Amino acid sequence: MANGKFSHGDLSIVLKMSEDKNLRKAGLKVTLPRVRILEIFESSSERHLSAEDIYNKIREGGDEVGLATVYRVLTQFESAGILMKQNFENNFSVYELVSDDHHDHMVCIDSGEVIEFKNDVIENEQDKIAKEHGYKIVDHKLVLYVKPLNGKK
């Protein structure tokens, strides 16, 4: 493992079942960067991670991976429907594992922290507004840019 070269056999041993399945289901070959990135998303307490976050976590774990590779794998995972990319203002984007349940985000402009929320009143009001204009919503994104309240944090 120290030389960073894996044969497929070696990788299968360190792979968790879910990661193995997810990669295969997506038609992606099992490679070290792909496995590590998937592991990070599945074990992270923070659901939303930037490419730089991922890059740093891999390096902290002692593996040599270039930032370009991280970007490439994230894009592949996005195309494969494993990850969802959230684009915010100022070229700030994060990735998260695809999930069925809809949610919106708020972004702290001080810390860059991304917080998920869902509010049924807002959801219903949006449906109503679209309907009033003769449409139904097929998708939407709502992002709140926030700052901590005085005294908080």
Ligand SMILES: [Zn+2]
């Ligand atoms: Zn999210």
